[in-house]
Amino acid sequence: MFRPRPDARPATVTVFVEGSEVTVPEGTSAAAAMLLAGLVAMRETAVSGAPRGPLCLMGVCFDCLAEIDGVASRQACMVPAAPGMRIARQRGAREALR
Amino acid sequence: MSRYDLAVIGAGPAGMGAAIEARARGLTVLVLDENPAPGGQVFRSAVACAHDPALGPEVAPGLPLIETFLGCGADYRPATTLWHLDPEEGVLSLAAAGVATEAVARRVILATGAQERPVPIPGWTLPGVMGAGAAQILLKTAGAVPTGRSVLAGQGPLAWLLAVQLARAGAAPLLLETRGTSVAAALARAGIGLLAGRGLLLKGLALMAEARRLGVRVMTGVRGLRAEGAGRVERVAWEGASAPCDTLLLHEGVIPSTHVSRAIGLDHAWDAAQGCWRPVTDAFGASSCPGVAVAGDGAGIGGWEAALAAGRLAGLDAARRLGVLEEAGFAAAVAGPLAARRAALALRPFLDALYAPPAAILSPDDATIACRCEEVTAGAIRQAARLGATGPNQMKAHLRCGMGPCQGRLCGPTVAGLIAEVHGLAPQEVPPLRPRAPYKPITVGALAGSAASTQQGVA
Numbered sequence: 001m002f003r004p005r006p007d008a009r010p011a012t013v014t015v016f017v018e019g020s021e022v023t024v025p026e027g028t029s030a031a032a033a034m035l036l037a038g039l040v041a042m043r044e045t046a047v048s049g050a051p052r053g054p055l056c057l058m059g060v061c062f063d064c065l066a067e068i069d070g071v072a073s074r075q076a077c078m079v080p081a082a083p084g085m086r087i088a089r090q091r092g093a094r095e096a097l098r
Numbered sequence: 099m100s101r102y103d104l105a106v107i108g109a110g111p112a113g114m115g116a117a118i119e120a121r122a123r124g125l126t127v128l129v130l131d132e133n134p135a136p137g138g139q140v141f142r143s144a145v146a147c148a149h150d151p152a153l154g155p156e157v158a159p160g161l162p163l164i165e166t167f168l169g170c171g172a173d174y175r176p177a178t179t180l181w182h183l184d185p186e187e188g189v190l191s192l193a194a195a196g197v198a199t200e201a202v203a204r205r206v207i208l209a210t211g212a213q214e215r216p217v218p219i220p221g222w223t224l225p226g227v228m229g230a231g232a233a234q235i236l237l238k239t240a241g242a243v244p245t246g247r248s249v250l251a252g253q254g255p256l257a258w259l260l261a262v263q264l265a266r267a268g269a270a271p272l273l274l275e276t277r278g279t280s281v282a283a284a285l286a287r288a289g290i291g292l293l294a295g296r297g298l299l300l301k302g303l304a305l306m307a308e309a310r311r312l313g314v315r316v317m318t319g320v321r322g323l324r325a326e327g328a329g330r331v332e333r334v335a336w337e338g339a340s341a342p343c344d345t346l347l348l349h350e351g352v353i354p355s356t357h358v359s360r361a362i363g364l365d366h367a368w369d370a371a372q373g374c375w376r377p378v379t380d381a382f383g384a385s386s387c388p389g390v391a392v393a394g395d396g397a398g399i400g401g402w403e404a405a406l407a408a409g410r411l412a413g414l415d416a417a418r419r420l421g422v423l424e425e426a427g428f429a430a431a432v433a434g435p436l437a438a439r440r441a442a443l444a445l446r447p448f449l450d451a452l453y454a455p456p457a458a459i460l461s462p463d464d465a466t467i468a469c470r471c472e473e474v475t476a477g478a479i480r481q482a483a484r485l486g487a488t489g490p491n492q493m494k495a496h497l498r499c500g501m502g503p504c505q506g507r508l509c510g511p512t513v514a515g516l517i518a519e520v521h522g523l524a525p526q527e528v529p530p531l532r533p534r535a536p537y538k539p540i541t542v543g544a545l546a547g548s549a550a551s552t553q554q555g556v557a
Contacts (some may be wrong), residue, residue, distance in 0.1 A: 001344060004241040005267060008150040009241025027134070027146050028240040036242060040330050041225040047473040051329050053225035055470070055508075057232035058139060059132055059538075060213045060355075062471060062503035073503075073539070077235075078177075080134045 002035045015085040030087045031057060031064040031076035039089065042066060042076070046093040065090050102128040102173070104416045105190055105203035107180050108136020110400045111160075112394025113209035113557025114167040115409025116416070117472035118176075119431075123417035128201055134176050136164050138211055139231065140402040141278050143238045150241060152267035157238075157258065163406070181536035185362045185387045192538050198548035205389055205416045207245040207379075208359055212352040212395040215374070215455060217252065218462040221325030222348065223470055230260050230349035243269035246344030251323050253277040254351040254453045255401075265312035273309070273480060274320040274334070276350070288448035301486050321458075323348075333370065350455050354396045357507060361533040362387065368526030371450040372399055374511070375418050375530060382432070383412035391415065400443050458516025460525060468516065469500020469509035476516055483520035490514055490531035491525060503539060506531045506552055528557045 004011060009025040017037035018084030024033045031052075031054050034042050043065055054064035057077040066076040071087040076087065109131035120127045137144045141160030147153045148161060164480045168174070175194065182191035188203045214229040221227065230250060236242040243264055250261055251505055261273050285292070292299070310316065316481045322337040325346050334343040340352040353374035356366065365378040365386035376398040383391035392406035393412035414431050417423035423431070462468060464477030474497045482496040490506065490513045493499055500506035506513070513530040521528075 001245045002236055002240075003245045005150075005152075005243065008152065008267070009146070025146070025240050029260050032236055032242065035236065036240060040517045045473060050223065050473070051225050052223060052470075053330075054228065054232060055222075056214060056229050057235045058213070060504065060507050064488040075538075078132060080177075086400065 002032075002037060006038055013080045013081050013083055016084070017087045018089060021068065024081050028081045029057070029077045030066060030068055030074070030079040030081055030085065031079060032066075033081045034066065034076065034087060036090075041076050043090040049092050100128070100173075100201045102126045102201065102203045103420055104128070104205050104207065104413075105130070105188070105201060106140065106172075106207045106209055108209035108211055108396070109133070109136040109167070109174065109176070110209060110211050110394060111140065111163065111406040111411035112211070112396070112412070113138070113176065113207070114163055114415035115406040116207045116209060116393055117172040117408045118166055118170045119413030120416050121170040121172055123414070123422050125417055125420060125422060128171075128190075128203060129172045129174045130178045130180055130190070131174075131176050136167055136176070138175065138402075139235075147238050147241070152263050156263070156401070179538050179540075180358065181373055181538055181540050183358060185390050187387055191535070193351060193538075193544055196541065196544050196547075198540060198544045200548075204420055205391070206317050207383065207409075207412045207416065208390065208392045209405075209412075210355045210358055211392045211405075212399060213355050213507065215350045215353045215460060216511055217348040217350050218466055218468050218476070218512050219323045219325065219348070220463055220466045221327070221331065223467050224325050224327050224331045224472075226327070226331035226344060227325045227346045227348065230257055230347040231352075233258050233345070233347050234263065237263060237267065243267045244271070244345040244347075245269075247272070247342050248347065249274060249341060250347045250349070251276065251320065251334065252349035254349060255302060255435040255449065256352070257349045258302070258309060260347070260349070261309045262305055262312065262316045265309060265314050270313045270315075270520060271347065273314050273316045274321065274323070274336065275316060275318045276320050276456060277453060278456055279454055281452065284448055284452035287451035288445075291444040291447055294441060295448065298445045299448070301514065317406040321384070336499045336548075350459055351453055352395065352399055353511070354398060355507075356396070357505070357533050357537055359385070359392055359396065360530060361535060361537060363532075364388065364390065365393070366530070369398060370526075371454075373455045373525075374399075375526075381416035381436070383408060384415060400439070400446060403442035404439050407435040407442060410435040411439070417505070460512060461519055462512065468512040469497070469499035469502065471504050471509075472498040474499040474509070476512070479513055480520050481514045483517045487517065489517060489529035491529065493517065500531055504538070505533055512519070535544055
């Protein structure tokens, strides 16, 4: 789990993580917003369904894949949190046809 | 299609340095970066975190550099991904905000920086286990620190820096140092650079003293690390001991990001001191491909000051090659950056010797996952190697490792190391993974949108 330090970085951007409101500093990524919302496991893997959290947060590992504003498999660490953004966990393999 | 004299991939110290020099000589310059703001990893969110007492001292040197870069007149495109590069024609295929575009440049400088060396210990796929770099990114971008019991395990300058920064922010971790080289042995390898690098060495010693003063507990000589827990990390164990743990941060140094340089087929050489591959370049970054240079940590780890100097050199070399800087002017202009790079690299042999990665890092237990994307264990890779897979490219066909979304960025070194082990080879004797475009996944929609706009343009 991670906690913000509002004295050093005031939270100003409100997003929705799994439907719950969380306000984060400007410049925070969607992946970081998920961590600040209290999610440790952010997705289930496509192969075995194991819980997984982000490893690198710099665009290398692809372990932070999430559904952002309805689009699946986004690299959440590369997407800056924007007001009203809806961020959701990704479960298992992406379904080809829905 | 937009045309430029020079395209720079990456807006870290090397990329910014290259763009500034090239612009000062009148070249038209495109700078692409995946991140939303310039700075690279070291100066990530530098402007936003300049007033954070946990980070301020380290990001301060980045502020004037970023300001100069933003004012240099380059066409800077943040949040833009390079997904294909044609090095012969200089055609760059880009994606930004879900739209694919192209640009053409007469010369290309890859300034793609570094990534953390993968640390495949048992349990490293558990949620709550992260790279040390990830924790530093959370601190820089969100001001956030781990709660509960955090453990930083590994070695290297960044491990000590992060320990200090977390401690300044009121979240001192337990530091489990895995260093296996004695200071005496590293000093013996340091050579004359130790004298020239004494300023940096003193900075490092001051950092270690600050860590202890701020309450960072340090255990040395740690071996056999593993993360344990049900559904998330709950405990970290090592030979002879264990400790409760809510966040485990791993760090065994950084290695060049060679994804693009490999994909376009540049010559690479094995760097025995740093235990990694690096693109072959001349003193000014020119690679084995005539139109492409590589600058900064992407051409070999040296830290931000060396990267900035290398970027300047590559930018000046671009100006010379494109005919806007004559030889005499070039010789005068490169003297400063060459000296700066020499000074920045003086301590490197000592650091490389002191923090040499443990051999075990390329030889995880059979049950440990080596390929995180496709969830392939080291045991399965050893078995396929025994069945005849000669390199990571064949291993893809056997087991799919390297075919997941990270495209081998995280399993590549481990897979090559395991194949080397089975076949009795040195790691550098195993043919490396050849990444393919798209370098990062791109949606069919983005591609289709690009085709449509092209047709409209023709009509």
